Amino acid sequence: MIIEIWTKEKYARNEEEAFIARLAHAGLKVKTARLSRLYRVDADFTKADFSRIASDLLTDNITEHCSLTPGKAGLKNAYRVEVWLKDSVTDVVGESVKEAVADVAGKPPAAVRFGRAYYVPCASGLKLKQAVSKILVNEVVNKFKIEKC
Amino acid sequence: MQNPLSNFTSLSQKQLAELDRTCGWSLNALELAEVQREFRKMGRQPSRGELETLAQTWSEHCKHKTFSGPVSFKSGSKVKKYKNLFKETIVKATKTLDRKWCLSVFTDNAGIVEFGKNGKWGLAFKAETHNHPCAVEPYGGAETGVGGVIRDILGVGLGAKPVLNTDNFCFGYLDSKKKLPKNSHSPERIMRGVVEGVRDYGNRIGIPTASGGLYFDDGYLLNPLVYVGCAGLIPTDKIDKKVVPGDLVVSIGGRTGRDGIHGATFSSANIEEDTSASAVQIGHAVNEKKTLDVLMRARDLGLYNAVTDCGAGGFSSAIGELGSETGARIRLEDAQLKDTRIEPWEIWVSESQERMILSVPKAKLKKLEAILNAESCEYCVLGTFPGDGQLLVTHGDEKIVDLPMAFLHGGVPNFEKKAARRKVKIIDGAPLQPAKTYGGILKEMLAHPNVCSRHSVITQYDHEVQGGTVIKPLQGKYGDGPGDAAVIWPQAATLDLNDFAGFAVTHGFNPAAGKIDPYQMALHTVDEAVRNLLCVGAEISRTAILDNFCAASPRDPEVMGDLVLAAEGCHDAAMAYGAPFISGKDSFYNQSKDADGKEYPIPLSLLISATAPVEDIRKAITMNFKEAGNPVYLAGVSRRGLGGSVYGDMMVAGNNYIAPLDMKAAVRMYTALLKAIKTGCVCAAHDVSQGGLAVTLAEMAFSGGFGAEIDLSAAGREKGLSALELLFGESPSRLVLEVVKDREAEFLKHVKGLPVGEIGFVNEEPLLDVNDGGVQLFREDIFALKTCWKRELI
Amino acid sequence: MKPKAIILRGTATNCDIETFNSFKYVGAEPELVHINQLLSGEKKVLDYSLMAFPGGFSYGDDISAGKIYAVKMSRLSADFGAFIKDKRPVIGICNGFQILVKTGFLPENKGNAQVSTLYTNDCGHFLAKWVKVRINKKSPCIFTKGLPEEIELPIAHGEGKFIVEDKKIMADLTARELHAMTYSENPNGSMLDIAGITNAAGTCFGLMPHPERNFFAWQNPDRPAAAREAAAAGYQFFKNAVDYVG
8 A cells, every 4th residue: 555645735835846946957947846755555454544544643634634545646747756765775764664553553564665756747758757867866776667647 | 507606616717707796796816816725725615605704804895905905106216115004104103102092093993092081981983984885876875874984983892972973075066067977976966965864864863963074176076985984982991892702692783684785895896887786775873873772771781792883794794803713603594684585695794784793691681682672672693602713604504604713814815006106297486366356266265165164064964962062063153154173072971061071073184285295285184183173272282083095096006106105194294293093994996987988086085084182171262253352363384385275276376386394383383372272362263274364364254243454464474475375375284363352462472482473353343354564465344255155055 | 859850762862861961960860761661661751740852863753753752652641641731841852842742742732632743944954053042931931931032042953843724723822922932033934933832831841942952151152252151041941940840
């Protein structure tokens, strides 16, 4: 199960602007972008368990909201970039979230991995890929995919 | 295909080299032949685990073959031979000086000097580099670099409590126009990643990152340098460690996984495009913090006899080192693993982060386990130290390593390296007169990447956690002036708020001078470090220093020549300043192929990290002007030459001469100045270094919110010195002092007969007005100067 | 008798020792207690008369700052609730403030729901610098009694932007002067420049700046010779707490 955590739009501007500025630095000019955090929780839990983990543990309900169906950014003509650490790389955040999930759910998940998603409306997926490679991902440690939303 | 290990002893030289490449060992032909000979003698074939162990133990990273090897140095027609360059220069100075307050030098994970008054504490200090990993994955490379050097401090003696982290970085210019080869990162990205890595690791583990430096030169475009250091406090009765036969081998902290395969051999090979993914890890500061908390409690309860860190080579090096006399009997099936898809020999050599090895008496294991559990720290008991001198490693029924320790630690062969003096053309005429005004040049210089404010980096670090950073990297009226040295009051280690003993830490670094004159560079670098310590009022007669050399390929005789000259400089400077080296490290092969396929080496880079005690931290001083009306003095003689200066980098200087340093005169002057500072008649001091005197004055002025009326006619200077050299030259052993106005007479008594001249006074009006014998050189608003200086680097 | 102060720890609670030293210096008898010791029943919070949540990066601040520590505390919320209700002084500094906010102990509300948050700084990253803060003299906060109107303290946090969504809660907070400390120049984007808040009794106080790092004048980045050897503003926070129970 992948849980996606969104910063509410009114609090997300700083983060988005910083990201847009870095894209521009890498040669890609865009006007908007949305960002989210992803937690892949590998566990034999019920939907209710996952919902509770998402809203009680992983989301700051003041500034964020969560979704159990990732990929809905509400942007037109956007690409979605999903970035994870490679499986061979120890996922430090994933490890500590795994412990916290066990505390909340009362049973430990098999694994938790932490990732990020970026939603960028732009004309060329290739250009986006180049920009992302320059500033965001390092294929030594990351795996990533880009797809049209 | 036949497994080459099954007939290892009969492989040809070519086949051995091929095997070495496939396995990524970075052993040379001589070393491979030696391994082959040994196994022929034993009459059997080696296992993969044994070869891996040897490759790790004999790697450049673990053995420092280049620096501690024989060198033949050719200078003109003269040839000088060294059997062991390191021992005959750096170690020799320490041995000759033979300071009583040096408690442990060159033997343990870090050097240790006495700290405080009653002989209760020692201060452990160590600096490391993590260059190659940072070039490949800046964030993870920097994190694991910081984690590694902290473990050096945790693993020195029976463990020191880290109270300070240091960081010094070298990057290519952020706006560099040079085309980069495929797969290399832009300097901007490397810098961002490295800063974030140091930030996230240091902040999370709760150690202040409070001293460091940042240096830009296009020589570092493909090979950035990341020096990380750590200082910690250790009770003097916890310095000795000794494994007792029968002790258990206990690994605490992180688990072992495939993520840490092949780091030690990696640092010996030039970076290639196909660098294996697993060579770089992401740091886990929280695991290391657990380890730290457990160690400090267990140390004070005496629950183990010895400890060391798992660094390069993983278990194989750490256990090999601890058990070098007793031997070790290890059962790898008992290791805590990250995942099960790992070969037994990989467990043995994996460099997974955040692990420490303890030697634990059987009777104390229970108590140790209670602490480990209380701190939620994972651990495993891997075996014992038997006392038979044999290293026997098994996994279930499978034998992984079965070798005598003596071979592991004694066998490495070494060969003579050729060194030659580099030819550099010195232009020693009068410098070219610039078209710009001095004020204009100063403004441009303040914005130069090697001069401008470092606040955008420093403020990302928690430089005050533990509450002991009393002289901060950013200081003065607005909390943003550039300090010369950090002063640490280690209350979090001593737990005593009524003990005012502290220590200062700073650095010297000047690769630009090294390109012209490596010997003088070494002298200047040590001088700069000592002078920085003086500026805060530290006891410079008790200076202890660390050397960290980074160089390109030692196969190039000129690279080796630079190293020889700098090492000789280190020796001479240590002797002159009475400052022993207590620990050091080196990193070679910092060169790569550029976009056109040409070799692109770094300049010789010597970082001197220095520390000295501060008797009463309440009396330490900062660099900003404090009060209008106070007289301003320049100490030291300004000498000719613009070699290695920031000015020389900015403009066509027409001169690259570097003035030789008179170390005796420097020591005499510094000793007198320290007395003056300690009696309280000096209220601010700042060294003259990057950018020269004009920059020093500007920084003191805008950090205090005061202007100054300066007339340099009383400034000591060499004959024929131009105004340009006076303002922007970087000749060494100079500093600017602000003297308390009603204690001027007292100050003058201290400096009688020394080249210390009054050059003006601090002014309420925020203007820096600099004249020389009636000629105005420039007159600038201090806030305008500050605006130029206070750039956001990232 | 010296009042016993519980200094709460967990993994990567990094400012525990200087907080311990500060309480000891002003006359308390501090003890470092790991959350594991509370969860196992080895120690009980109600055995102490003062409580501190020090700064740091508890459990790496993964998910969000203080969140995992807050989750671990949830099984003990009755004890913590009783401690606060009993008006025994509680101070949460930086990460400690984040924990108090995420457990819902601050701002005070009936169901201990999280009604506010400390979010990522506007600059987007960790920031360590000295700032000037104003002390709300009308606030019931016992920790800030007797301090001048403006003092200097260092901040060191990545998530310090104080946000209250519900306008009523915010109006109530200010009407009752529970915003005990505000920034003179807002470093992180906090609503109403809020740097620290208290409960109505004034006994439970959370703040982002670090008073234990400006405990003595020689810890100040500006070191005028004359003022170098005195206690500084931060000292008063701890002294007030000890005086209150003593």
